[in-house]
Amino acid sequence: MPENLTTQVERQRQYIAGGTMSLNRAINPSKLFVRAEGAYLYDADGKQYIDYHAGFAPYLFGHGDKEIDDAVIDAIRSGASLIGAGTMPWEAEIAELITGCVPGIEQLQLTSTGSEAVGYALRLARAHTGRDVVVVMQGGYNGCFDYVSYNLMDPASFVEPHRPGEEYPLSVTTAGVPKVIDQIVRAIEYNDLEAAERTLAKGDVAAIILEPILQNIGIVKPLPGYLEGLRALCDKYGTVLIFDEVKTGFRHALGGYQSLSGVTPDLCTFGKAVANGYPMGVVGGKREIMSLCAHPSPAKRVVIAGTYNGHPVNVAAAKACLTRLKTREKEVYGELERLGARLEAGLNEVFAKRNYPTTIVRQGSAFAVYFMDHAPVSWRDVVLNHDAERDINFRRALIEKGVFQFPVITKQGSISLAHTDADIDRTIELAETVVSTLN
Ligand SMILES: Cc1ncc(COP(=O)(O)O)c(C=O)c1O
Structure with missing residues (x-):
């Protein structure tokens, strides 16, 4: 762990009950994010991430609109x-x-x-x-x-x-x-x-x-x-x-x-x-x-x-x-749908080359990749059929490459109006790199 991150994590453990504000934010790998702008997060080392977590989904217009x-x-x-x-x-x-x-x-x-x-x-x-x-x-x-x-x-x-x-x-x-x-x-x-x-x-x-x-x-x-x-x-x-x-x-x-x-x-x-x-x-x-x-x-x-x-x-x-x-109702939701469809199509292509099942489910700007052969209809369906290990490995590997989706299984991705075609295409490119190295 980089030194500034280790120091921060130690301070947090000492003074914050449970180590992080809002206990559902605890993540592995630990990250020290210091800034967000538009579609991006930046960590303490200045590394940029394309953000699909969007603070658990509020940022429809992106950060700092x-x-x-x-x-x-x-x-x-x-x-x-x-x-x-x-x-x-x-x-x-x-x-x-x-x-x-x-x-x-x-x-x-x-x-x-x-x-x-x-x-x-x-x-x-x-x-x-x-x-x-x-x-x-x-x-x-x-x-x-x-x-x-x-x-x-x-x-x-x-x-x-x-x-x-x-x-x-x-x-x-x-x-x-x-x-x-x-x-x-x-x-x-x-x-x-x-x-x-x-x-x-x-x-x-x-x-x-x-x-x-x-x-x-x-x-x-x-x-x-x-x-x-x-x-x-x-x-x-x-x-x-x-x-x-x-x-x-x-x-x-x-x-x-x-x-x-x-x-x-x-x-x-x-x-x-x-x-x-x-x-x-x-x-x-x-x-x-x-x-x-x-x-x-x-x-x-x-x-x-x-x-x-x-x-x-x-x-x-x-x-x-x-x-x-x-x-700007039509324009806004039309653009979110267009960006979502672009990401969905790209990820489908990436996963089509693999020998395990994946199903991407999307509603407009919100999406999830399930490692199972159908769109789930309930939590029972997810927990019995979804490959949780593949999911978490995919998320963590993407984070290392600079794409941030929350590293907890099934958590939805959220596209915002701050995302561009270039961000979506870069995400698809990085997903391709990542899945070719994962089993
Ligand atoms: C569907 C749903 N209801 C309620 C809440 C609680 O909202 P808040 O975190 O603002 O208290 C959330 C938060 O994630 C949620 O997703």
Whole structure:
């Protein structure tokens, strides 16, 4: 390890609990990144990397986008500040902008993170239904709070005995979740409508929450009819359907993935690309549910509160981001699709020459390479069929060559508008070099 990296890692271990801020950022190989610009990251030795990690996906316009940063600087200099009392004009502006774009949002509240937005969506669903149980997806990620800290990426030994149509046993992903929460969480397989029906038929489920495409485990898409089926089941059993669009959100379409799928959830959450890397979350949905925030009875009122909610800096970033997406919608999503298709085609050519199976799955600018012979439909499918060792070796070898994809299996790659054809072609070239040296 270079000396500056060793020193940094030692300092971190001494003073930072767990060694890194946000424990999901720990990586092997260790890296000390000091700067990011456009489509690139730079480490402490000045080495440049083409970045497809994009800070876990927010950077739709690339790092340090001038237009968005200028809007932020203007907001800071204009006297817009965290007043924290009453209402401020930028609140209505961003709320109108978002509700005008996303079909499933009639009213909303802003938070600082996606996790908070999810926490409030669940609270609203419970208040609306008078029920407590939450259903999560095996392999789905919905942030860091207790109710969704279950069944993340369990090993083959855990998922193998599972049968379609059944609930999973619970597998908690962090210490410290009160045992009592186990009684009000259930986990089922994504793309398994029979399991959804069985669990919802018990009549006690407040909400079913899912990423409409499972993007914590690459790109696992809904089978035809799956989201429609969930919509119908939620209507039948009086359960709130929550789409967690924190990752899919504005990356795939201005109206979220819901606008592409044609399935409108009751509530939905956004984050990440909404503000191109500035910290903002959105929880929104049907007026009937969201208006619980203003219920005249304190017993029925849902409280959403946060010192930094609607912070003018984040709102300025989101306004700049969404205005640009709205005014140049076709151009932006067309370009992301074009870049994505170019990368997909190039990588397919690279892997076509190998004697092992690969499947590239892509939704616009988000992609994943699976070392298996079909596009996965669930985490179970991934863990039982994907060659995890080949995946991690591929990622690490690419990092050494100057292409950064997160070195954890299945993590999605994210292309931004800062990537150029030359970046994509260079990535394909380096992938060719890398795979020819790997078994
Ligand atoms: C689908 C999804 N939901 C929620 C979250 C949590 O968002 P945040 O990290 O901003 O709290 C994430 C973060 O990766 C996510 O991918």
